[in-house]
Amino acid sequence: MEFHYHIEGGDFSRAGSASSEVKKILKQLNVDPRVIKRVVVALYEAEVNVVAHAHEGNMTVTLDPGSIEAVVEDKGPGIADIDLAMQEGYSTASPRVREMGFGAGMGLPNIKKNCDRLDIKSVVNAGTTVKMTTFFTG
Amino acid sequence: MEEFYHALKVSPKACTGCTHCMVACPTSAIRVRQGLATIDAAACVDCGMCLKTCQRRAIFVEQDDFNRIFHFNHRVVLLPSVVLGQFAGEVSEEQIFAELIAMGFTRVVETDRSVDILAGAMREYMRTRPHLRPFISSFCPAVVRLIQVRFPSMIDHVIPLKQALDLSAIHARRQLEEEGVPGDQIGVFYVTPCAAKIAAIKSPVGEERSPVDGVINMDFIYNKVKMGLTRKDKTPLPRDAGRGYLSPEAIAWTLSEGEASSFEGRCLAIDEIHNVIDILEKLENDELQDIDFVELRACDHSCAGGALSTNNRFLVIERLRSRSKASAGRPPEEDEIGKHAGFLREQVLLPGKITPRSIEKLDEDTLVAMEKMQKIQRIMSIIPRVDCGACGAPSCKALARDVVQGKAKLSQCTFMQKVLVQEGLITPDEAIEIAENTWGKNRFNHHK
Ligand SMILES: Nc1ncnc2c1ncn2[C@@H]1O[C@H](COP(=O)(O)OP(=O)(O)OP(=O)(O)O)[C@@H](O)[C@H]1O
Ligand SMILES: [Mg+2]
Numbered sequence: 001m002e003f004h005y006h007i008e009g010g011d012f013s014r015a016g017s018a019s020s021e022v023k024k025i026l027k028q029l030n031v032d033p034r035v036i037k038r039v040v041v042a043l044y045e046a047e048v049n050v051v052a053h054a055h056e057g058n059m060t061v062t063l064d065p066g067s068i069e070a071v072v073e074d075k076g077p078g079i080a081d082i083d084l085a086m087q088e089g090y091s092t093a094s095p096r097v098r099e100m101g102f103g104a105g106m107g108l109p110n111i112k113k114n115c116d117r118l119d120i121k122s123v124v125n126a127g128t129t130v131k132m133t134t135f136f137t138g
Numbered sequence: 139m140e141e142f143y144h145a146l147k148v149s150p151k152a153c154t155g156c157t158h159c160m161v162a163c164p165t166s167a168i169r170v171r172q173g174l175a176t177i178d179a180a181a182c183v184d185c186g187m188c189l190k191t192c193q194r195r196a197i198f199v200e201q202d203d204f205n206r207i208f209h210f211n212h213r214v215v216l217l218p219s220v221v222l223g224q225f226a227g228e229v230s231e232e233q234i235f236a237e238l239i240a241m242g243f244t245r246v247v248e249t250d251r252s253v254d255i256l257a258g259a260m261r262e263y264m265r266t267r268p269h270l271r272p273f274i275s276s277f278c279p280a281v282v283r284l285i286q287v288r289f290p291s292m293i294d295h296v297i298p299l300k301q302a303l304d305l306s307a308i309h310a311r312r313q314l315e316e317e318g319v320p321g322d323q324i325g326v327f328y329v330t331p332c333a334a335k336i337a338a339i340k341s342p343v344g345e346e347r348s349p350v351d352g353v354i355n356m357d358f359i360y361n362k363v364k365m366g367l368t369r370k371d372k373t374p375l376p377r378d379a380g381r382g383y384l385s386p387e388a389i390a391w392t393l394s395e396g397e398a399s400s401f402e403g404r405c406l407a408i409d410e411i412h413n414v415i416d417i418l419e420k421l422e423n424d425e426l427q428d429i430d431f432v433e434l435r436a437c438d439h440s441c442a443g444g445a446l447s448t449n450n451r452f453l454v455i456e457r458l459r460s461r462s463k464a465s466a467g468r469p470p471e472e473d474e475i476g477k478h479a480g481f482l483r484e485q486v487l488l489p490g491k492i493t494p495r496s497i498e499k500l501d502e503d504t505l506v507a508m509e510k511m512q513k514i515q516r517i518m519s520i521i522p523r524v525d526c527g528a529c530g531a532p533s534c535k536a537l538a539r540d541v542v543q544g545k546a547k548l549s550q551c552t553f554m555q556k557v558l559v560q561e562g563l564i565t566p567d568e569a570i571e572i573a574e575n576t577w578g579k580n581r582f583n584h585h586k
Contacts, residue, residue: 001508001515016425023423029507030499033291041424065505136504 001063007047009055009076012100018059019043025061026068031136039068039134042114045107046072046130052097053077054128067135078124086112086120144182145200145336145353146189148175152196155577157527159188159197164411165287165497169540170530173578181497183283184334185411185436186445199333199446202352207242210325214310215243216303216350219250219389220331220441222461223454224360229367231461237366238359245310249328252305253388255479257400259486263297264401264431272421272429273297275397279338280436281414282492286343289418290494298344298488302391303328303335305482307349309475327352329359331392331444334436344488356446383471389462392441393455396433403430410438500542514538522553530576550576 003025005018019040026036043059050057054076062069079085086108093103112118117133153174160168160175167181168188175188175196189197207213215238222231235246264273274295276282285292307326314324328350330336339348390396398407406429408417414434420426437443442454475482500514501507517538524534529550531537540546548554549564549572558564564572570582 001512016423020419020423024498025511027496027498028500028511029504030496030502031504033494037291037422037424040422044423044425063508065508 003061003063005059005061007050007057007059007072007074009051009057009074012051012102015048015051016044018047022059022061022068022070025063029063035134035136038114039070042111042132042134043070043072045111046070046132048102049107049128049130050074050076052093052102057127066137067133069131069133072130072132073127074129075127078126078128079120079122080124082120082122141341142179142182143337143340144177144179144184145333145340146177146182146184146186147198147200148177149196149198150174152194154194154196155530156194157532158191158193160530160532161527162187162191163532164415165284166532166536168532169546170527170576172575173581180495181287183280183287183436184332184337185280185284186333187411189333189445199330199336199355201336201355201358202327204354204358206352207325207327210351211323212245212314212319212325213243214245214247214307214314214324214326215354216247216249216306216310216326216328218303218329218331218392218441219248219384219458219461220392220444220447220454221329221356221359223442223457224356224447224449225363225457226453227457227460233367234363237363240366241362243327245314247306247310248382248384249303249306250388250391251382251384251473251475252302252309252482253391254385255475255482256299256302256305256486257387257391257397259299259483260297260397261401263299270295272426273431274421275431275433276488276492277301277397277433278334278435278437278440279343280332280334280411281434282343283334283337284411284414284436285418286492286495287497288415289422290496292418292422293492293494295421296492298492299486300345300488301338302388303338304349305486306475308485309478309482311349312478312481313474325351327354329354329356331356331441331446332437333445344490344492346490356444357448360448382473382475384465385470386462386466389458389465393458394433394435394440396440398431398433401431404428405431405433407433407435409435409440409443411436500539510542513542517541517548520554521548521551526552528552528576547572 007018022043023036023040054074057072057074060071084090088109089105091103091105097103115132115134119131122128155170155173157170160170164187165181165183167178168175222234225234238246272295276296285296310326311324315321330353336353339350339353342348387400394409395407398405408414439451442451500510521534529537531540537546537551541548549558555569559566559569574582
């Protein structure tokens with residue numbers, strides 16, 4: 001089963017709406033609340049990264065009975081050094097983004113912590129693709 | 139699944155199946171069947187939105203027979219502060235208390251007298267369990283139920299303590315027993331501002347049995363007191379014995395900010411059920427950081443806006459605030475309840491668990507749930523998505539869900555009926571029959 005969500009760059013007022021929708025779906029599928037929590041936290045951070053750092057993006061969620069795979073793909077500046085970006089506290093967020101309460105440099109590390117598989121691909125000046133997989137049973 | 143008691147009832151005489159309550163219900167617990175609103179007991183959280191939106195007063199709060207108080211020799215009435223707020227300033231507290239005695243109670247006890255003990259216990263609970271932040275108050279039974287059915291992942295954050303109502307009931311009973319009254323001669327009755335507190339007493343969460351023996355609706359008591367006051371033949375009434383000191387915090391406890399203003403750290407006070415749902419979504423998504431405590435109340439302006447409140451909620455708040463201010467101007471008095479503080483603190487923790495009972499899941503088995511979800515998606519692609527409610531469900535999505543769960547037929551959708559008639563799959567008479575199942579037999583009589 002597949003679900004698609006559009007993510008608009010710069011629209012902080014709606015950041016989190018895609019991950020909230022995914023949460024509602026997982027609740028209906030009777031997935032363990034602790035797993036739901038992990039998934040939602042990871043998706044939320046990936047979603048906010050598109051809003052904060054890219055122009056626009058899409059989230060594609062593929063569900064099967066044992067796992068969820070979410071691919072967040074965006075058009076944007078891309079990430080030059082992914083290892084660096086993965087470090088806790090590393091952020092290039094603008095002062096405007098920081099004013100909104102984002103930009104602590106904790107998003108990507110948080111994503112890593114909250115999914116079972118993480119794969120990030122990025123092309124500078126083109127875009128970034130973040131693929132997250134989480135299994136329902138631990 | 140165990141049964142849940144709900145005090146909200148639909149009067150078949152008054153209900154016309156108008157769908158207002160169905161649309162307003164925050165847990166989609168209502169369907170129109172045979173022309174009547176019907177409430178799903180597993181999904182209802184007793185918030186009272188249906189009652190408040192009903193324009194025909196067809197939804198009411200069932201209460202215990204008042205005369206049941208006379209089964210007991212000693213009749214304690216537990217009075218939340220909002221009751222006093224129902225009356226205009228010229229009616230004194232003494233007069234209200236005296237009326238309660240006159241109507242048959244032998245002792246008046248203010249529910250909120252145990253608030254200081256409770257607040258202390260809450261503080262201690264939070265201080266010793268910092269890993270469970272953000273803490274969610276269990277003050278409002280509708281909120282606790284909402285969390286059980288819609289936000290089970292937040293249950294661990296709920297502070298699992300008894301409420302002032304329980305503590306004051308336990309105390310009142312204990313006090314009488316110490317005076318030598320046998321336990322079975324004591325009846326403790328609570329005057330409720332809402333349906334949720336009744337549910338909390340009749341089917342408590344986290345404990346086997348409530349210490350309260352019966353519940354009386356606040357509007358009923360209001361009328362009885364009013365009636366007594368108009369009939370009064372100026373003779374001075376006996377002053378009640380149970381009345382004690384209430385701290386400013388205790389008086390304001392049931393109002394919005396009542397709890398939130400009593401604790402250290404970052405505390406939020408949220409009232410009205412949709413606002414509560416909104417904040418719970420955010421908390422569940424971890425979108426809010428560094429929150430220590432959230433006070434959540436289902437009613438707009440908390441208990442002042444309770445479904446059984448007769449007075450304007452802002453006037454209720456005004457009266458309580460001025461009483462609170464007056465109390466702040468006086469030196470704190472040693473209250474008799476203080477003697478039992480240790481005893482009450484020992485019992486403040488709920489003995490049982492707050493259990494999750496999700497109404498969201500389509501099936502226990504994730505695989506089956508996925509198949510159902512796919513069916514829902516297919517149905518959604520052919521129905522009009524205008525949420526007209528004419529099928530007896532609050533939205534097209536809810537109908538699709540009901541169909542998949544075997545609780546409704548797709549042909550209940552008026553749009554689908556037209557398609558089916560046009561394609562010759564059902565006759566016009568059959569279409570009427572389907573509609574009658576939703577809207578009731580008599581609905582179509584005068585059109586035939
Ligand atoms: N989708 C993206 N497109 C472009 N750059 C990104 C994207 N996602 C992350 N980055 C870069 O990686 C850095 C670290 O990301 P991370 O999510 O860890 O922190 P942040 O977004 O800056 O702050 P926080 O997530 O704590 O609010 C970002 O500052 C940004 O430079
Ligand atoms: Mg980020």
